[in-house]
Amino acid sequence: MKKRYASTWESLKEHQVPKWYEDGKFGIFIHWGLYSVPAFAPQTWELGEVPPDETWFSNNPYAEWYYNSINVGYGPSYDYHVQKYGKDFKYEQFADMWKAEKWNPAEWARLFKKAGAEYVVLTTKHHDGFCLFPSEYTDYNAWRRGPQRDIVGDLTDAVREEKLRMGLYYSGIVDWTFADDPILNNEDLFHTASPTFAYADYAYNQSMELIDRYAPSVFWNDIGWPRQGEQNLPYLLSHYYNTVEDGVVNDRFNDLFHDFTTKEYQSGSANRREKWEMCRGMGLSFGYNAMESDDKIISIEDAISLLVSTVANNGNLLLNIGPRADGTIPEEQEKRLLAIGEWLRVNGEAIYGSRCSSRESIKYTDQIQVHFTEREGALYVLIDAKGRSQVAVTVPGLRGNAIPLDPEVDAEITAVDGGLCFTVKNFGSSQNIAVFRLN
Numbered sequence: 259m260k261k262r263y264a265s266t267w268e269s270l271k272e273h274q275v276p277k278w279y280e281d282g283k284f285g286i287f288i289h290w291g292l293y294s295v296p297a298f299a300p301q302t303w304e305l306g307e308v309p310p311d312e313t314w315f316s317n318n319p320y321a322e323w324y325y326n327s328i329n330v331g332y333g334p335s336y337d338y339h340v341q342k343y344g345k346d347f348k349y350e351q352f353a354d355m356w357k358a359e360k361w362n363p364a365e366w367a368r369l370f371k372k373a374g375a376e377y378v379v380l381t382t383k384h385h386d387g388f389c390l391f392p393s394e395y396t397d398y399n400a401w402r403r404g405p406q407r408d409i410v411g412d413l414t415d416a417v418r419e420e421k422l423r424m425g426l427y428y429s430g431i432v433d434w435t436f437a438d439d440p441i442l443n444n445e446d447l448f449h450t451a452s453p454t455f456a457y458a459d460y461a462y463n464q465s466m467e468l469i470d471r472y473a474p475s476v477f478w479n480d481i482g483w484p485r486q487g488e489q490n491l492p493y494l495l496s497h498y499y500n501t502v503e504d505g506v507v508n509d510r511f512n513d514l515f516h517d518f519t520t521k522e523y524q525s526g527s528a529n530r531r532e533k534w535e536m537c538r539g540m541g542l543s544f545g546y547n548a549m550e551s552d553d554k555i556i557s558i559e560d561a562i563s564l565l566v567s568t569v570a571n572n573g574n575l576l577l578n579i580g581p582r583a584d585g586t587i588p589e590e591q592e593k594r595l596l597a598i599g600e601w602l603r604v605n606g607e608a609i610y611g612s613r614c615s616s617r618e619s620i621k622y623t624d625q626i627q628v629h630f631t632e633r634e635g636a637l638y639v640l641i642d643a644k645g646r647s648q649v650a651v652t653v654p655g656l657r658g659n660a661i662p663l664d665p666e667v668d669a670e671i672t673a674v675d676g677g678l679c680f681t682v683k684n685f686g687s688s689q690n691i692a693v694f695r696l697n
């Protein structure tokens with residue numbers, strides 16, 4: 259029986275995180291848009307490594323921030339823009355250069371399936387205000403300009419064809435077509451961006467469009483919601499849940515409500531008692547940065563290690579890809595997705611459908627950590643020994659026999675004073691993360 263939500267915070271608070279999101283564990287984030295044409299940002303820091311102040315915003319590693327990075331009028335992206343496109347070249351001109359001429363959404367969806375992802379989240383409108391769907395509220399969109407396609411609709415269909423969940427990202431509080439004072443610090447970020455009731459209505463109306471046209475399984479709002487529109491949120495969110503009962507929303511609605519909290523690189527907080535999601539690019543950027551070569555992005559081991567440590571602590575990993583403007587996915591990004599899929603094909607029973615164990619993760623050294631998950635009465639021990647070919651760890655308080663999920667893993671397990679000692683001589687194809695099931 260479908261529950262109906264009233265447009266009140268009390269009613270919304272009854273919403274439970276749906277099983278598919280608890281079980282899914284791994285999603286693919288996609289940042290694709292006009293910024294994919296210049297595809298440039300300096301490779302400086304991870305978000306959270308330095309304070310979000312002028313230095314960060316004038317040397318922004320996020321290629322999808324290209325508009326603001328040139329709008330500040332100085333810094334590496336500004337210099338790049340002047341040199342490559344000329345001082346008078348307007349960002350909006352990228353709208354007629356973005357053709358997505360090689361884009362095949364079914365190919366993308368097949369890759370995400372092979373990667374072992376359970377859901378996908380695509381940008382529908384990023385901070386630059388360009389919409390990847392035929393919005394009634396602006397012609398600055400991919401139906402009228404550039405690709406002249408309903409990017410959101412075409413990818414949604416292809417993703418659902420592969421039986422994956424489709425989520426949509428919306429930049430709620432920042433839209434540089436409404437307010438484009440250069441953003442140089444966090445105060446600007448949360449205030450300059452949406453000064454008018456008109457914009458608050460625009461964001462509300464577009465969000466309703468997205469819900470009614472695509473019924474997304476995830477509504478991923480970014481940074482915040484227009485202050486002038488906060489009183490509309492109960493209407494928007496109850497409409498969302500009444501349209502998509504097993505939908506989920508994140509925690510970027512001015513901390514007013516969420517199904518799951520978010521981390522982004524080193525920013526944000528997570529505690530294992532409630533559901534959270536970790537998102538990051540493969541390099542330092544979400545939008546494609548042509549400068550980010552294979553050696554500059556996360557290694558396969560580190561990506562799998564991040565997935566394991568996130569899942570073991572009650573989180574999902576939303577790993578981003580930044581496709582090129584022509585619709586192809588850079589080989590180095592595809593390589594990582596396929597390797598994660600390979601690892602999950604062998605070790606996925608410890609991940610999908612698992613729940614956070616009462617046992618906390620153990621960090622022996624920087625290189626050796628042990629994580630735990632539980633599923634259908636079994637305890638899984640995930641030994642992460644990145645960068646080592648062999649390892650011996652004693653895990654206290656365990657007993658019984660442990661079977662490696664990967665038959666290629668060569669390990670000996672011996673009972674020692676109230677614990678089990680795992681000696682792994684060979685990690686097989688499991689990228690230095692060996693998983694054992696304890697019965």
Ligand SMILES: C[C@@H]1N[C@H](CNC(=O)[C@H](c2ccccc2)C2CCCC2)[C@@H](O)[C@H](O)[C@@H]1O
Nearest residue numbers: 310320322480481520521522525526537544
């Ligand atoms: C997925 C990424 N989200 C970014 C927005 N990030 C945030 O709102 C950042 C954030 C990070 C973690 C939790 C909540 C908010 C804040 C921005 C400065 C300090 C922390 C976007 O600016 C970025 O382009 C990309 O879309």
